[in-house]
Amino acid sequence: MKIFLKYGSLIAFLISLLGLLYLIKNNSILSLNPIALIIQIASVGIMVWARITFGIKSFHVSSNATKEKLITNGPYKWWRHPIYASIIYFFLACLIAFPNYKTFIAVLIIVFSTYVRMLFEEKELIETFENYSEYSKKAKRIIPFIF
Template sequence: MKKQIFATLLIVVQFSAIGIIIYRTNLEATFNFGNALVFLSVAIGFWALYSMSKSKFTISPIPRKKAELVNNGPYGFIRHPMYLAVLMLCLGYVIQKTDFINILTYTILSLNLLIKLHWEEKLLTEKFENYRFYQQKTKKIIPFIF
């Protein structure tokens, strides 16, 4: 029960931060770096969802009972492409409106996703015996870097 409450808290913080950033920011109609990040993040997000379709996607860091380890598509490069997509999407918005509230909210979102990511990795290591090998051959969230 405590696991589910913690997972719910992480999800609420995540979606609240995303909502605040998107609500406070209007994307410019012209093509710029912020818009490019938004479009690229959507492409990465859809690619990750498509690759994970057989494993029953969930926003919770707690893996489903019948989950399968996915290591194709973007998951062949990084373990958490959906987190990367969320961070890129919100960064694209923050670039459009860089102010204290958006930067603070983006920082909270980033820290929240790092906490969620590390906890999820612990749970995935417990669920899948070959997850440690997968961790050795891929980066967490940024290809070739982290």
């Protein structure tokens, strides 16, 4: 099962890269739209905060980087997956800046594959940490206090 989760996460990551490459190719990532820029800057801030809180372990593609202890402080107090959430926020902002069906499809691919990675990682975390179910009742996946 663990090998399936690792490879599934890797495949989802590679699929999200296809969406990213499409957005880069079509210059559909950054714009001068102030709302999109604010969302993207906030997303980068959340990601940096999460990476600093989590430590060097967070800089790899495979899921379940938390082998020794469950991180529940910093942004992990509100989000179970602040890095994935920030990726989703960042690319949803692309739809505000570039509202067309091609951008929609690319962002949908990125968001869906990121969400799949999130689910794969949660399966591992549930197996690894007995207190993960309790933690998941307090911290939400993508939107604090809601979802």
